[in-house]
Amino acid sequence: MILLAFCRYRYHTSLFERPEFERMIQDVKNGLVERVIVKDLSRFGRNYILVGEYVELIFPKYDVQFVSVSENMDSEQGNLDMMPINNLVNEWYARDISKKQKASVKARGNNGKRLTTKPIFGYEFDPADHSAWIIDETAAAVIRMIFDMYVSGKGLSMIAKYLKEHEVPTPKVYASETAESDEPYNWSHSTLKSLLSKQEYCGDTVNFRTERISYKCKKIRSNPPEKWVIFKDTHPAIISRETYDKAQAIIGQKRKVFEERPKLSVPMFHDVLYCADCGKKLYIMRKNGKHINSDSYVCSTSRKNKALCTTHYIKEDELVKLLTADIHFYENYLIMDETALKNNIIRYIRIRQNENTAQYSERVKQIDVRLNEIPDVRKRLFEEKLNGAVSAEVFADIMTSLDDETNKLKAERSDCLLHIHSACDDAGGVEVFLARLKKYLHFDELTAEMIEDLVERIDVFEPEYPNPYTKVARIRICYIGVGDIRGMRE
Secondary structure (H helix, E strand, C coil): CCCCCCCCCCCCCCEEEHHHHHHHHHHHHHHCCCCCEECCCHHHHCCCHHHHHHHHHHHHCCCCCEEECCECCCCECCCCCCCCHHHHHHHHHHHHHHHHHHHHHHHHHHHCCCCCCCCCCEEECCEEEEEEEEEEEHHHHHHHHHHHHCCCCCHHHHHHHHHHHCCCHHHHHHCCCCCCCCCCCCCCCHHHHHHHHHHHHHHHHCCCCCCEEECCCCCCCCCCCCHHHEEEECCCCCCCHEEEEEEHHHHHHHHHHHHHHCCCCCCCCCEEEEEECCCEEEEEEEECCCCCCEEEEEHHHHHHHHCCCCEEEEEEHHHHHHHHHHHHHHHHHHHHHHHHHHHHHHHHHHHHHHHHHHHHHHHHHHHHHHHHHHHHHHHHHHHHHHCCCCHHHHHHHHHHHHHHHHHHHHHHHHHHHHHHHHHHHHHHHHHHHHHHHCCCCCCCHHHHHHHHHHHHEEEEEEEEEEECCCCCCCCEEEECCCCCCHHHCC
């Protein structure tokens, strides 16, 4: 009896990223499938390497029988000898179809037929001729405004801010009435630059702007302009060619300035600064002699959206001063009494770990209980689906949520165990820290090499303001091997 048919929508069988196929494989790995039956091997897939991997490696691993009706193949009977040849023929067929489709697309594109399946932002299909584009006046007004602002000297950031403040929906949100977004007015630089670069707004058709890498994958790559085929005045223009040319000239100037700009050195605190609140990295802001007179760092989340996090602004000079003073403290301690420093660090780390180990151990027990419950939940849910008590949609949603929960719990469990096991290597980590610290005794100036050798990460907090005229920078330094040991001083 066939219990489940994994076929909701039609997808190319040369691709294995098919939603129902992936759901079936997940059910196989969850132990819910005993037998996989296909009409023929080509319906399973047309990639002979991956088909062989599933049938000969993955299915036997999970004790799943594979049956192909047309080829009369059954893994339990062991009559799969001809399967590699059949799979190879199926792949040749897919390759041949792909070549014919590419040739057809190329002929249409070279003859002036538009290859895009949907009109770009600013246009819509003509109801009288579905192959023709007409202007969507609502979206076209946005396009004209973007071009006008850009050629008048406004930057992408200013345009994006203006569109957001006036609640203009992004092209993706505008194109779909059902599209849900937490930030429907959050225009990105890449979206604006893409719109400003589209010659279609002059009334031209541009074909072969992109191409698919292979019939075996969905990845798309951009073609260089010399491969484009352009047909002018094929639909109504939204902007004039003069405006478009001005915009391209500005884009070209900025690209030239960027390419000719001297190569900047790697920031001193590269890859070690993190926001203490959101956990994201800090971006460097280079001094420019104008409004930024010192290299400084800000939260990357805040740079993208100030509503999600604050800037956590800190100057590089302040970081150097704070880190230098901290290293000098341990350096002087090491010179005076290395044994006492080592013992005090180990003692502090063990106190810190003991406070957390019990919590981590208890959490691991809770996770194990839940992980043991989930297979039973799956079986009960499967039985309810067979009895008709649960619909296929609800079944799929719950199974997906259980998969997500399992993955999150396993990741959390691994993290907890890592914290527990790391408590067993206190002395080793301290030895590493002290050995590296000895390399820089009596140093005069902090260097990027020292930071890379000693520091694991630095968390930057929002500064404190004891009074309106004083700002106090706050950071947490985690050294390689010992982490944050500032509490040892208390």
